[in-house]
Amino acid sequence: MSSNTEKLYTEFTAEMKKDYTILAPDIFPTHMEFLQKVFELNGFNVEVLHDEDRSVIDTGLKYIHNDMCYPAICVVGQQLHALMSGKYDLHKVALVQFQTGGGCRASNYIMLLRKALENMGMGYIPVLSVNFAGLEKHSGFKITTKMAMQAFYALAYGDMILLLKNQCEPYEVNKGDTRKMVLRWVEKIGRQLAHDKGMTDRELRENFKEIAADFHVIPREDKKLTKVGIVGEIYVKYSSFGNNGLEKFLLSQGCEFMVPGVLGFFQAYIKNIELDYNNYGGSRLKLEISKLLLKKIANWEKYMDEALVPYPEFVAPMPFDKVVELAEPIIDLGVKMGEGWLLPGEVAELIELGYSNVICAQPFGCLPNHIVGKGTIRRIRDLYPKANIFPVDYDAGASKVNQENRIKLMLAIANEEDK
Numbered sequence: 001m002s003s004n005t006e007k008l009y010t011e012f013t014a015e016m017k018k019d020y021t022i023l024a025p026d027i028f029p030t031h032m033e034f035l036q037k038v039f040e041l042n043g044f045n046v047e048v049l050h051d052e053d054r055s056v057i058d059t060g061l062k063y064i065h066n067d068m069c070y071p072a073i074c075v076v077g078q079q080l081h082a083l084m085s086g087k088y089d090l091h092k093v094a095l096v097q098f099q100t101g102g103g104c105r106a107s108n109y110i111m112l113l114r115k116a117l118e119n120m121g122m123g124y125i126p127v128l129s130v131n132f133a134g135l136e137k138h139s140g141f142k143i144t145t146k147m148a149m150q151a152f153y154a155l156a157y158g159d160m161i162l163l164l165k166n167q168c169e170p171y172e173v174n175k176g177d178t179r180k181m182v183l184r185w186v187e188k189i190g191r192q193l194a195h196d197k198g199m200t201d202r203e204l205r206e207n208f209k210e211i212a213a214d215f216h217v218i219p220r221e222d223k224k225l226t227k228v229g230i231v232g233e234i235y236v237k238y239s240s241f242g243n244n245g246l247e248k249f250l251l252s253q254g255c256e257f258m259v260p261g262v263l264g265f266f267q268a269y270i271k272n273i274e275l276d277y278n279n280y281g282g283s284r285l286k287l288e289i290s291k292l293l294l295k296k297i298a299n300w301e302k303y304m305d306e307a308l309v310p311y312p313e314f315v316a317p318m319p320f321d322k323v324v325e326l327a328e329p330i331i332d333l334g335v336k337m338g339e340g341w342l343l344p345g346e347v348a349e350l351i352e353l354g355y356s357n358v359i360c361a362q363p364f365g366c367l368p369n370h371i372v373g374k375g376t377i378r379r380i381r382d383l384y385p386k387a388n389i390f391p392v393d394y395d396a397g398a399s400k401v402n403q404e405n406r407i408k409l410m411l412a413i414a415n416e417e418d419k
């Protein structure tokens with residue numbers, strides 16, 4: 001096993017940093033643009049891939065066994081598709097994947113990609129990993145603590161913009177106003193990040209206030225829409241490619257939706273360090289660092305909340321600590337495969353915030369998320385009798401019509417309840 005692993009490994013050297021393009025899959029809307037700037041700031045030329053048609057899936061299926069998780073087929077497919085497009089000098093290109101390093105199959109995406117490259121005769125292309133678990137060492141690609149912090153700031157901005165976009169777009173009077181505002185702020189924050197600005201707590205706080213004020217002035221209709229929450233596996237939850245344009249569909253059905261922030265996923269990851277320490281012991285230093293980090297991010301949550309206070313029409317997300325509290329009566333916090341306890345915690349958060357119709361987006365066959373998603377519905381309904389939760393499976397072979405029909409059924413139930 002180890003010899004195979006070594007055979008497939010191509011190092012990304014410091015030399016390569018100068019003129020290689022690193023291709024990243026498009027995972028989170030907005031956030032990826034900001035992460036790209038953080039990479040640029042640290043001397044890496046990263047390009048986020050946006051190809052999203054059926055040929056991308058077919059490329060994924062050609063090189064990855066269809067038993068593998070759907071997100072793997074999408075993200076690996078997107079990268080291989082780009083390599084085959086003829087757009088890149090294959091001897092000046094590298095690929096990057098994001099890994100949690102947990103026990104889930106996501107930890108194997110890197111090896112799948114390397115194996116696919118080998119089969120395509122492109123084994124010389126380096127495959128990099130962004131993770132906080134110290135996996136995959138490359139002499140020319142190191143995630144420093146400073147860079148990790150910059151990435152967290154980038155995610156915080158992405159979350160703020162996502163939150164306000166979702167609450168403005170369904171109500172906008174002039175179609176496209178919200179989109180324009182998003183682009184304006186993506187450009188503005190992107191410029192700041194690229195110049196090593198916007199990444200102190202003071203700047204974040206000020207930017208949050210300005211962002212909220214700007215979104216507030218978008219002319220919006222005063223109308224009642226069905227409120228829908230979206231939870232699920234991280235890729236299909238955020239990626240319109242992964243969830244067949246779920247957000248667009250919900251907009252077409254006259255819904256307002258809330259998707260919990262990306263940063264929450266990382267807060268849960270960091271919180272698990274504490275939970276693991278309590279259950280199994282481990283490094284005290286790691287524990288203390290994780291607590292400091294959570295405290296810092298908790299301050300950012302306060303800044304977000306504070307920025308939204310003057311505009312009561314906007315619903316602020318709950319502090320992460322509260323989400324943990326809400327998850328506890330539903331599931332043991334030791335359950336951490338896939339999205340783990342975070343998923344039911346977010347369902348409870350959304351219901352408490354008024355988004356009691358919840359879509360649980362999960363890749364077909366994703367056992368961990370079926371356990372923490374579908375598996376907790378009964379318990380959540382016991383605690384929140386009004387909860388209208390619908391798991392929706394996403395897969396290369398799943399029909400978009402079936403998915404949309406399920407969601408329509410959920411909305412029909414929601415409308416009945418409202419009568």
Ligand code: SF4
Nearest residue numbers: 069104105106338366
């Ligand atoms: S969470 Fe689900 S989709 Fe993601 S790697 Fe694990 S099994 Fe696959």
